[in-house]
Amino acid sequence: MARMTSSARPLLNRRLAEFGTTIFAEMSAHATSTGAINLGQGFPDTDGPEEIREAAVRALRDGRGNQYPPGPGVPELRAAVAAHQERRYGLSYDPDTEVLVTAGATEAIAASLLALLEPGDEVIALEPYYDSYAASIALAGGTRVPVTLRPDEEAAADTPGGVPHRRFRLDLDELRDAVTDRTRLLLLNTPHNPTGTVLTRAELTEIARLAVERDLLVVTDEVYEHLVFDDAEHIPLATLPGMRERTVTIGSAGKTFSFTGWKVGWVTASPDLVTAVRSAKQFLTYVSSGPFQYAVAEALALPDTYFDAFRADMLRKRDLLAAGLTDAGFSVFRPQGTYFVTTDIRPLGESDGFAFCRALAERAGVVAIPNAVFYDHREAGAPFVRFAFCKKVSVLEEAVGRLRKAFAG
Structure with a gap:
């Protein structure tokens, strides 16, 4: 079998060369290895109806x-x-x-x-x-x-x-x-x-x-x-x-x-x-x-009462997390939709979302996602970090407590 050499053609199609393991997989694995609360990947921690x-x-x-x-x-x-x-x-x-x-x-x-x-x-x-x-x-x-x-x-x-x-x-x-x-x-x-x-x-x-x-x-x-x-x-x-x-x-x-x-x-x-x-x-x-x-x-085909209750539950969780992040010193963009909160980390004296998120698990026991991964113009997204609130209230309360302790003293 011929050996691959440095001059060999790359294995990955050039159209996908810029795409590696997704940040979601990386940060979820980081949450598992550190025991941190995963507010990075957007999946609920409870089943639906x-x-x-x-x-x-x-x-x-x-x-x-x-x-x-x-x-x-x-x-x-x-x-x-x-x-x-x-x-x-x-x-x-x-x-x-x-x-x-x-x-x-x-x-x-x-x-x-x-x-x-x-x-x-x-x-x-x-x-x-x-x-x-x-x-x-x-x-x-x-x-x-x-x-x-x-x-x-x-x-x-x-x-x-x-x-x-x-x-x-x-x-x-x-x-x-x-x-x-x-x-x-x-x-x-x-x-x-x-x-x-x-x-x-x-x-x-x-x-x-x-x-x-x-x-x-x-x-x-x-x-x-x-x-x-x-x-x-x-x-x-x-x-x-x-x-x-x-x-x-x-x-x-x-x-x-x-x-x-x-x-x-x-x-x-x-x-x-x-x-x-x-x-x-x-x-x-x-x-x-x-x-x-x-x-x-x-x-x-569920009645409107399901959709109304679902939205009301997520609204409560949004407000809980947004208020907690504000108390911890983040500048918060209060979302009009989805189940994510984007924050600006510059009031915390930080400007590199990647470095911030990679250190956050050890610093606060919480995992988030750096928004820069969603940009072609990485510098435009550098100071922004995303947190998911599609979690149990008890989980969000624990996460908020950890973040306040880590950043607000």
């Missing part, structure tokens, strides 16, 4: 989904997704031709970009962005063009819980200037991870106008649609004029029902767009999550 878990067990026992489910997804789930979009947003989708079930939102993003991009096409994404966006654009041979959400310099009036309201904002002029003749697609995320920003109707209206004017496709990641707080409102881009036929909307059960391990997501779009995305998706997982699809169909 018992009746939905039992629905999955029932599907297993009844032999539904134990073999390959239909390629587009089981009819019950596709119908439930369509009914959810109609009930919540007045969006009418044909479950047979305009809904596609995927292995979570991550596959939906990858399949959409693989299907819709040609090598060299430019994709505008709002920076900071979830790390799979960059990897999926690279796999498709596209060129990512970040438009940076920038933080308020001044805090707005005090809000409930004593945490001043600061927001990361989109510069619409910068977005418009980023579009070139090579731009094929806008990749949006609202509610936005990691900043917690929820794009307003005015912002989305301008985005829609730009997409129509420049004939752009749009992929919208809306997995946190049911986690919107205070006076913010989630508005699907597909509801705006001219957007129904050019928007691929991505949803997921993991965040809303606290079953992230089931990996059930979906795409809703026009028949032509769904057919394109399915063409790529079928060569990724082909199908997945058979029995869980039946359970998620029942979950989407």
Whole structure:
């Protein structure tokens, strides 16, 4: 067998050369090895509704989904997704031709970009962005063009819980200037991870106008649609004029029902767009999550009281963590959506989020994520750190206590 030499061709495809082990895996392993509280990776530490878990067990026992489910997804789930979009947003989708079930939102993003991009096409994404966006654009041979959400310099009036309201904002002029003749697609995320920003109707209206004017496709990641707080409102881009036929909307059960391990997501779009995305998706997982699809169909039909209680529970946890981080000396961006709080560590005398997070487990017994991993322009994200609040209240209280002790004395 020939030996590899220093001049040998690299094993990893050059498109993925910049991507190594994700920061989530690194920091979760760090939490395990140090015994720290993991507020880094965004997964709940409790299961979702018992009746939905039992629905999955029932599907297993009844032999539904134990073999390959239909390629587009089981009819019950596709119908439930369509009914959810109609009930919540007045969006009418044909479950047979305009809904596609995927292995979570991550596959939906990858399949959409693989299907819709040609090598060299430019994709505008709002920076900071979830790390799979960059990897999926690279796999498709596209060129990512970040438009940076920038933080308020001044805090707005005090809000409930004593945490001043600061927001990361989109510069619409910068977005418009980023579009070139090579731009094929806008990749949006609202509610936005990691900043917690929820794009307003005015912002989305301008985005829609730009997409129509420049004939752009749009992929919208809306997995946190049911986690919107205070006076913010989630508005699907597909509801705006001219957007129904050019928007691929991505949803997921993991965040809303606290079953992230089931990996059930979906795409809703026009028949032509769904057919394109399915063409790529079928060569990724082909199908997945058979029995869980039946359970998620029942979950989407839960009454509004479930969604209201879920949001209220996360709101309480958001306020607990945001107040605790403020007391510990962090500057806090109080999120309008998602289950993450972004903080600025400069008031603590720190400016390097990577170094701060790698030392935090030993210093305070807590793990967080440096926001810089979500940026092309790493310097723009350097002083920001993300904490997850999708944990038990007792866990958050312990974490807050540790952080106060470590930084506030």
